[in-house]
Amino acid sequence: MQRTGPRFLNLACLPAQVFMKAEAHPAFMHGPRLRRALTSVPPLPKDALEAAASVLASGHLFRYGEHAAEGTWVARLERAFAEHLGARFAVAVNSGGSAIHLAMRSLGLGQGDVVAMNAFTLAPVPGAVEHLGATVALVDIDEDLRCDLDDLKRCFVEQRPKAFLLSHMRGHVADMDAIVAMCTAHDVALIEDCAHTLGATYDGKPTGRFGIAGCFSLQTWKQINAGEGGILVTDDEDLAARAILASGAYMLHAQHGTPPSEDVVQRWAASTPNLSMRLNEVAAAVALPQLATLEERNARWRTIHDRFAAGLANLPDLRLPVTLPKVLPAPTSLQFVADLPAEVLQEKLDACAERGVPIKWFGRPTPLGFTSVHRHWGYVPTRPLPKGDAVLAGLCDVRLPGDLSDEDVDTIVAVVRLAFGH
Numbered sequence: 244m245q246r247t248g249p250r251f252l253n254l255a256c257l258p259a260q261v262f263m264k265a266e267a268h269p270a271f272m273h274g275p276r277l278r279r280a281l282t283s284v285p286p287l288p289k290d291a292l293e294a295a296a297s298v299l300a301s302g303h304l305f306r307y308g309e310h311a312a313e314g315t316w317v318a319r320l321e322r323a324f325a326e327h328l329g330a331r332f333a334v335a336v337n338s339g340g341s342a343i344h345l346a347m348r349s350l351g352l353g354q355g356d357v358v359a360m361n362a363f364t365l366a367p368v369p370g371a372v373e374h375l376g377a378t379v380a381l382v383d384i385d386e387d388l389r390c391d392l393d394d395l396k397r398c399f400v401e402q403r404p405k406a407f408l409l410s411h412m413r414g415h416v417a418d419m420d421a422i423v424a425m426c427t428a429h430d431v432a433l434i435e436d437c438a439h440t441l442g443a444t445y446d447g448k449p450t451g452r453f454g455i456a457g458c459f460s461l462q463t464w465k466q467i468n469a470g471e472g473g474i475l476v477t478d479d480e481d482l483a484a485r486a487i488l489a490s491g492a493y494m495l496h497a498q499h500g501t502p503p504s505e506d507v508v509q510r511w512a513a514s515t516p517n518l519s520m521r522l523n524e525v526a527a528a529v530a531l532p533q534l535a536t537l538e539e540r541n542a543r544w545r546t547i548h549d550r551f552a553a554g555l556a557n558l559p560d561l562r563l564p565v566t567l568p569k570v571l572p573a574p575t576s577l578q579f580v581a582d583l584p585a586e587v588l589q590e591k592l593d594a595c596a597e598r599g600v601p602i603k604w605f606g607r608p609t610p611l612g613f614t615s616v617h618r619h620w621g622y623v624p625t626r627p628l629p630k631g632d633a634v635l636a637g638l639c640d641v642r643l644p645g646d647l648s649d650e651d652v653d654t655i656v657a658v659v660r661l662a663f664g665h
């Protein structure tokens with residue numbers, strides 16, 4: 244194992260360019276190096292494989308059927324999700340982006356409406372608003388990557404959005420007491436994007452339960468990996484009925500896991516087009532067993548994150564975003580903000596990559612692998628963000644596969660300290 248030793252201390256005194264050539268130079272072969280891929284995905288659990296195999300063998304890959312006596316996998320997943328989150332309804336769809344789109348659409352939002360959105364998020368979020376024909380009003384973020392409350396208030400007053408699409412991006416949950424109060428006071432519907440917070444809570448309450456709808460993703464890099472998929476949860480029967488119909492229920496809405504009553508569905512049936520955004524049986528069969536182990540996996544993820552964060556303490560140019568005391572996070576990645584000129588930061592990130600630790604950077608002039616920011620979304624009316632742009636310029640992002648060992652984490656820490664230490 245390559246651990247920090249005398250050689251590590253010597254290397255720390257050398258300029259970053261030296262590390263870029265480290266591989267080639269025998270003198271540096273013994274520095275820290277991560278021997279496993281951070282881009283890898285842990286294998287699916289055995290029960291998920293067996294469930295998927297049984298679906299494939301049956302041939303019933305579509306969520307609806309005329310055979311479904313005991314309910315399909317998708318319906319079971321909907322019931323399990325609703326129960327897990329304490330929601331009346333859960334509607335499974337084909338992606339997290341679809342869940343967000345359908346939540347807004349099922350509130351009656353569309354062309355000409357304004358939707359507020361915190362600027363730190365992933366591209367499917369502004370994409371879901373664009374898909375609606377509505378207009379994004381970007382809200383600034385603060386130095387801890389949370390929605391900036393002063394700018395949110397300004398946005399509510401000046402731009403009068405009908406909805407606030409709050410993205411708990413990378414698991415950084417904002418002050419939900421203040422946000423809920425502000426949405427109520429300004430009559431703005433709150434929709435939560437919980438793609439990174441399945442299992443996270445604020446003041447003991449799960450994220451996704453603070454507004455009219457919560458949206459989750461089952462995409463490979465989230466807490467539950469079904470390849471693709473999304474789930475919308477709500478207590479609102481009209482929103483649930485409209486989302487079910489729009490997702491493409493073919494009059495088979497009664498086969499959903501948590502369907503609203505028939506009269507509610509019929510209220511919307513004739514006026515709701517079929518947008519074909521259904522989840523399929525294989526994805527649900529893969530996802531459901533993972534929900535059962537969510538809490539233990541999240542606990543391990545927290546340990547990985549906190550061990551990593553502790554290891555980065557006292558590095559002069561790095562700052563870790565602060566988590567609010569009321570938040571129990573469910574981190575699947577770690578962010579730090581580097582206060583360094585772009586060229587210097589790029590060199591340090593190159594040095595980490597050379598040692599097996601690829602780190603993403605939101606400050607890149609051109610977006611790369613999941614790290615686009617608002618100025619890259621040409622379809623969104625954007626503007627310079629006084630606080631957020633400064634944070635995003637130095638924002639670094641490390642994915643944390645849930646099967647990292649403590650030793651892996653220590654190696655990652657050693658690599659980052661080697662590159663960023665003076």
Ligand SMILES: *Cc1c(COP(=O)(O)O)cnc(C)c1O
Pocket residue numbers: 338339340341364365367368410411412413436438439460461462472473
């Ligand atoms: C992954 C993700 C989504 C949804 O993505 P899909 O690929 O559509 O499932 C939404 N918001 C954030 C912040 C995400 O990371």
